[in-house]
Amino acid sequence: MRRLWTVLAALATLSLTNCGYNAIQSQDEQIKSSWSEVVNQYQRRADLVPNLVNSVKGFAQQEKDVLLGVTNARAKVGSIQATPEVLNDPAAFQKFQAAQGELTNALSRLLVVTENYPQLKSDALFHDLMAQLEGTENRITVARNRYIKTVQDYNVTVRSFPTNLTAMAFGYKEKPNFTVENEKAISTAPKVDFNPAPSAPAK
Amino acid sequence: MSAARASILALLLCWACAAFADVAVPPLSGRVVDQTGTLSSSDVASLTQTIRNFELRKGSQVAVLIVPTTAPETIEQYSLRVAEAWKIGRKKIDDGALLVVAKDDRKLRIEVGYGLEGALTDVTSKRIIDEIITPRFRSGDFAGGISAGVDRIIRVVDGEKLPAPEPRQRQSSGVLSHIDPFNPFVIFGVFVVGTVLRTTLGRLMGSIATGGIVGVLAWLIAGSLAASIIAAMIGFVITMFAETPTSSTGRGGGRGWSGGGSYSGGGSSSSSSSDSGSSGGGGGSFGGGGASGSW
Numbered sequence: 001m002r003r004l005w006t007v008l009a010a011l012a013t014l015s016l017t018n019c020g021y022n023a024i025q026s027q028d029e030q031i032k033s034s035w036s037e038v039v040n041q042y043q044r045r046a047d048l049v050p051n052l053v054n055s056v057k058g059f060a061q062q063e064k065d066v067l068l069g070v071t072n073a074r075a076k077v078g079s080i081q082a083t084p085e086v087l088n089d090p091a092a093f094q095k096f097q098a099a100q101g102e103l104t105n106a107l108s109r110l111l112v113v114t115e116n117y118p119q120l121k122s123d124a125l126f127h128d129l130m131a132q133l134e135g136t137e138n139r140i141t142v143a144r145n146r147y148i149k150t151v152q153d154y155n156v157t158v159r160s161f162p163t164n165l166t167a168m169a170f171g172y173k174e175k176p177n178f179t180v181e182n183e184k185a186i187s188t189a190p191k192v193d194f195n196p197a198p199s200a201p202a203k
Numbered sequence: 204m205s206a207a208r209a210s211i212l213a214l215l216l217c218w219a220c221a222a223f224a225d226v227a228v229p230p231l232s233g234r235v236v237d238q239t240g241t242l243s244s245s246d247v248a249s250l251t252q253t254i255r256n257f258e259l260r261k262g263s264q265v266a267v268l269i270v271p272t273t274a275p276e277t278i279e280q281y282s283l284r285v286a287e288a289w290k291i292g293r294k295k296i297d298d299g300a301l302l303v304v305a306k307d308d309r310k311l312r313i314e315v316g317y318g319l320e321g322a323l324t325d326v327t328s329k330r331i332i333d334e335i336i337t338p339r340f341r342s343g344d345f346a347g348g349i350s351a352g353v354d355r356i357i358r359v360v361d362g363e364k365l366p367a368p369e370p371r372q373r374q375s376s377g378v379l380s381h382i383d384p385f386n387p388f389v390i391f392g393v394f395v396v397g398t399v400l401r402t403t404l405g406r407l408m409g410s411i412a413t414g415g416i417v418g419v420l421a422w423l424i425a426g427s428l429a430a431s432i433i434a435a436m437i438g439f440v441i442t443m444f445a446e447t448p449t450s451s452t453g454r455g456g457g458r459g460w461s462g463g464g465s466y467s468g469g470g471s472s473s474s475s476s477s478d479s480g481s482s483g484g485g486g487g488s489f490g491g492g493g494a495s496g497s498w
Contacts, residue, residue, distance in 0.1 A: 139490055
């Protein structure tokens, strides 16, 4: 009996060195830094919005509610604190994602509207802003992708044996990941309608 | 039998899946990688020359890739994947820029490393694409568009203050500096070269020649005269007093193999001075900066 305990104790000590605690720590830290990059790029987009709205306003004053939609979405994004603590709170994470998704939608509506203003499209400032917006959206995609990958690594560590015991003991839970917010919209085929919609831009 | 058939079937299935997978990232065989045969070899040579001169002067790395298509990925996804694989730009400075052209998609993109995002901003990249490259592409002048675009990228990056490039000596010995002098292959290579020289030139002359070669190589690697003299003397002594390998036939088989080893030591010195300074980028990282366009 005594020998059994000794063996068990030795095994326990051995497993401590390989329990994955350090792996969890480093992956957790990696998630934090990639999350910061995500927030950083979203912030960059949010900073672009006022300039974009202003430049559109000069040419397309009548698109008031589209512009208002962008401004409101931008304000909502700005009101959400995106600290790394968000990652431990799935509800807050969902809220952050929803707000950013709303801004994405509002911006894409704005871009659709701008198609009707050739003068605006040939404006140099607007052109530059569009290039910045495109670049920023691409950076957001990259940052989100990298975040998704680091979270994947972390979640695998936290869920697989034996590291899951360590994670349980120290209270490390799975981190939330990005999902497609308009899953329903993209899984239905787009409807092509050749009949001109008379009410589209005239507001 | 049926197990073998099943495994072959499974393998074939895997290949079929791989065939539908994304376009593979081509190896970084030079500063200009053209998979479509659009550029003539003189175009490639002059572009490479321009980029190499710039790299020696400024340290930043620029690369050009022309592929037929990036489908099913978008050009943004593909070029980021290429940039992550090639790692152009110096490590920690991240001053790499990549121009990707998807010829059949009629799309192109300038991918900018983190360190150049301040100079080669999204707006600047977009301007380079829209005002310099695509007008030429539209008229079918691919070589002119690419070289004008690269010229402009170089001029923009030139305006940015970046850490100076490392001295030329290390630059040119990019591959040599990776060779560990105590690597057994190197020592074995010395043995083989020494043996060959000794049998052809005689014991004393061969040893002196080996010592000289080792000394020059060591000078290229370490860059210090004292180290190279010591290495030369070691090479001389090894060759002078080493046993003649005629005693065993097993060595003869080994000689051909380690001939490859010594080739990787000596042969690379000639190739590294010509082109491979850029192949395998310096370790720069990218974050999706840059701009895309189409023509």
